[in-house]
Amino acid sequence: MLVQLPTPAERTVPRYTSYPTAPHFGPSVGPGTYSSWLESLPVNDTLSLYLHVPFCQKLCLYCGCTTKAVRRSAPIVAFAGLLLKEIRLVAERTGSRRIVHLHWGGGTPSILGPDLLRALVTELGVQFDLTALREHAIELDPRFVTNTLADALVEVGVNRASLGVQEFSSHVQQAIGRIQPFELVERSVGILREAGIKHINVDLMYGLPSQSVEDVRRSVMLAHDLEPQRFAVFGYAHVPWFKPHQKLIAEDALPTQGMRIEQARIAHETLTALGYQPIGLDHYASQDDSLAVASRAGRLRRNFQGYTTDEADALVGFGTSAIGQLSEGFVQNASDTGSYSRAIVSGQLATVRGIALSTEDRIRGRIISDMMCNLACDVDRISHAYGDHDPQAFKCELDELRPWVADGLVRVDGRKIVVAEVGRPYLRLIAATFDSYLGRSRARHSVAV
Numbered sequence: 001m002l003v004q005l006p007t008p009a010e011r012t013v014p015r016y017t018s019y020p021t022a023p024h025f026g027p028s029v030g031p032g033t034y035s036s037w038l039e040s041l042p043v044n045d046t047l048s049l050y051l052h053v054p055f056c057q058k059l060c061l062y063c064g065c066t067t068k069a070v071r072r073s074a075p076i077v078a079f080a081g082l083l084l085k086e087i088r089l090v091a092e093r094t095g096s097r098r099i100v101h102l103h104w105g106g107g108t109p110s111i112l113g114p115d116l117l118r119a120l121v122t123e124l125g126v127q128f129d130l131t132a133l134r135e136h137a138i139e140l141d142p143r144f145v146t147n148t149l150a151d152a153l154v155e156v157g158v159n160r161a162s163l164g165v166q167e168f169s170s171h172v173q174q175a176i177g178r179i180q181p182f183e184l185v186e187r188s189v190g191i192l193r194e195a196g197i198k199h200i201n202v203d204l205m206y207g208l209p210s211q212s213v214e215d216v217r218r219s220v221m222l223a224h225d226l227e228p229q230r231f232a233v234f235g236y237a238h239v240p241w242f243k244p245h246q247k248l249i250a251e252d253a254l255p256t257q258g259m260r261i262e263q264a265r266i267a268h269e270t271l272t273a274l275g276y277q278p279i280g281l282d283h284y285a286s287q288d289d290s291l292a293v294a295s296r297a298g299r300l301r302r303n304f305q306g307y308t309t310d311e312a313d314a315l316v317g318f319g320t321s322a323i324g325q326l327s328e329g330f331v332q333n334a335s336d337t338g339s340y341s342r343a344i345v346s347g348q349l350a351t352v353r354g355i356a357l358s359t360e361d362r363i364r365g366r367i368i369s370d371m372m373c374n375l376a377c378d379v380d381r382i383s384h385a386y387g388d389h390d391p392q393a394f395k396c397e398l399d400e401l402r403p404w405v406a407d408g409l410v411r412v413d414g415r416k417i418v419v420a421e422v423g424r425p426y427l428r429l430i431a432a433t434f435d436s437y438l439g440r441s442r443a444r445h446s447v448a449v
Contacts, residue, residue, distance in 0.1 A: 019365035029354030038093035048101035048312035052319035067107035091127035114152030145188035150195035162201035206263035207236035209253035
């Protein structure tokens, strides 16, 4: 059922994979600050590692990632060498820490190929303690999955693969420049499972050019035939001012806002009818998957890779544009390969911006995270945990929720907030109520639904 929203669904707000969000990072946090944060990590803290590989064999028109197409091996080999150096630079400051999560993203990280993947994981094993690794995940393009690659992934310890499917309808694939029939994806999944990678994620998208509600439903049903444990269903973010290649997508072919909402609704209804548990804003998991278990236990987390079971004390990012999160704040590497390379070659960390967290940032960030993950939060409990006992704190924000309450999308009991199931698609808009940076920023975001 569609409702008349108190705030327009076409309003642009962040995805809240962090708070404050990346547009508010600044140059006051550089390599020196990051270095001191790494060196001051408590001795027993565990780490989660993210490695960003900014290359693809082909660039898809819808893509919003930091990546570029390459046809030669030389840039890939050179980049792997930089990653090796960065791993050592970080380890010099942290010592041999226990790693509990390891995630490869991009781009298409498998473009490194078996030998470079082996070399990088070997170096990680030298510099860090991988014996406590619970999840080792990689993002894959189904068009480039081979038996050789799958065997190498298993050899280095990968136990979860996330496949970028997006859509199965041929006319939509044509419009977004990514041709991959169902049979191709099915073959890729078979190769991965036969090699020993049993945990499969599938990414789907709505809001794509020439896409209909029936296209979305059909893609969900076909993807379900692949028996993945997890789905992520993202709304296409049309941001041609940020990603110029998206200008090749005809704007008059994009679904209207009402159609986007209907597409999101049909994806949700189809997946839940198939038995998948909704996770936060846009993820779904089989009932026995660790993500669903964590969600039911209230232990779900959200980071730059989306919803996760990752409970590490700090997240360390490697590669261009990679973001890290430590108790003191956030850091981000240079987004262009040239600046990143010059820093690493000179023996410096490649940090170019970040933000040190204030107490207010931590409180607001926890409120937003609890709503995005659990559809509920206790403002007083969170505030008190950070030493703030002001009973008037966030009164304005709680008042701003009244229209959502009137429409039955949110319930407020004193200073406890619960988002109703019908409010799930609008989590970003509801959470934005507590974003004190949003009104003072010129940053442009994607539409909320």
